[in-house]
Amino acid sequence: MSDRPSPASYLSELFSLEGRVAVVTGGSSGIGRAVAGALGRAGASVVVVARRAAELAAAVRELEGHGCRAAAVSADLGTREGVARAAEEAAAAFGEPDILVNSAGVNLRPAMGELGDEVWDATMAVNLEAPFLLGRRFGPGMAERGFGRLIHISSQQAFRASLTSGAYGVSKAGLVALARSQAEAWSPRGVTANTLVPGFVMTPLNARVSADPELVRTLAGRTLTGRNGLPEDFAGAAVFLASPAAGYVTGQSIFVDGGFSAH
Numbered sequence: 001m002s003d004r005p006s007p008a009s010y011l012s013e014l015f016s017l018e019g020r021v022a023v024v025t026g027g028s029s030g031i032g033r034a035v036a037g038a039l040g041r042a043g044a045s046v047v048v049v050a051r052r053a054a055e056l057a058a059a060v061r062e063l064e065g066h067g068c069r070a071a072a073v074s075a076d077l078g079t080r081e082g083v084a085r086a087a088e089e090a091a092a093a094f095g096e097p098d099i100l101v102n103s104a105g106v107n108l109r110p111a112m113g114e115l116g117d118e119v120w121d122a123t124m125a126v127n128l129e130a131p132f133l134l135g136r137r138f139g140p141g142m143a144e145r146g147f148g149r150l151i152h153i154s155s156q157q158a159f160r161a162s163l164t165s166g167a168y169g170v171s172k173a174g175l176v177a178l179a180r181s182q183a184e185a186w187s188p189r190g191v192t193a194n195t196l197v198p199g200f201v202m203t204p205l206n207a208r209v210s211a212d213p214e215l216v217r218t219l220a221g222r223t224l225t226g227r228n229g230l231p232e233d234f235a236g237a238a239v240f241l242a243s244p245a246a247g248y249v250t251g252q253s254i255f256v257d258g259g260f261s262a263h
């Protein structure tokens, strides 16, 4: 008889999130919802954070339907007070988080010459400042406990301009640098910080683009896989980055884009 452990137990050693607590902003929709589901099914207790209560409740029901422990916090991450309250309420649900995923985001992209203060401020607040503030709130505790995972959802527009990148691309490029700074600060004490970089993913965020079949086809043609992304495409990469297996992966941008950026 071989004493080789079963593949399931080996995989569990590498990737299980059993006993971990994850906070996923934007966990009520699109990529964040798929990531919340994946982390929950991999064993984590999951707190989803967003504004709309009905979508949050649906996400919690979905997680619980998979047998996961889940809770929701309704908060506006576009204000510093909202972020501070969200952080305390999220930590109150299952304890201080081991994993933070920043997926909440807005995509307001007027032409550069028409980009007003309001759009700039709203974009930076949700897309960049909230991830910074939540990282500052949770990162030091993770470092003290010797384990943490900070995962930001960036965008290919952090690396190239297209479809009026405007303030959006700037905020997403900021996340790439934020992950590197967080990695520098806390990786020596077991906290990794990375970004996942989607291409074009069919979610409510992109309703305007998704409504244009010609543009959808053109964007799919820009990938090497021949199709646009789906929220489920982020499940494996998120579980990997959150897992014990990824302890030596930090400060990186991981492209989950069907090859969009490879040519």
Ligand SMILES: NC(=O)c1ccc[n+]([C@@H]2O[C@H](COP(=O)([O-])OP(=O)(O)OC[C@H]3O[C@@H](n4cnc5c(N)ncnc54)[C@H](OP(=O)(O)O)[C@@H]3O)[C@@H](O)[C@H]2O)c1
Binding pocket: 025, 026, 027, 028, 029, 030, 031, 032, 049, 050, 051, 052, 053, 055, 075, 076, 077, 078, 102, 103, 104, 105, 106, 107, 126, 153, 154, 155, 156, 197, 198, 199, 200, 201, 202, 203, 204, 205, 206
């Ligand atoms: N879809 C793509 O092609 C694509 C490509 C590159 C990057 N991304 C990035 O991926 C992330 C997720 O996008 P998605 O496509 O999954 O979009 P989505 O389906 O529209 O989800 C966005 C989420 O963010 C939450 N949110 C927005 N503003 C918020 C605020 N002020 N306070 C709290 N929560 C807020 C939304 O909930 P409420 O509205 O209820 O608050 C929702 O849960 C975003 O950061 C986006 O920039 C998406």
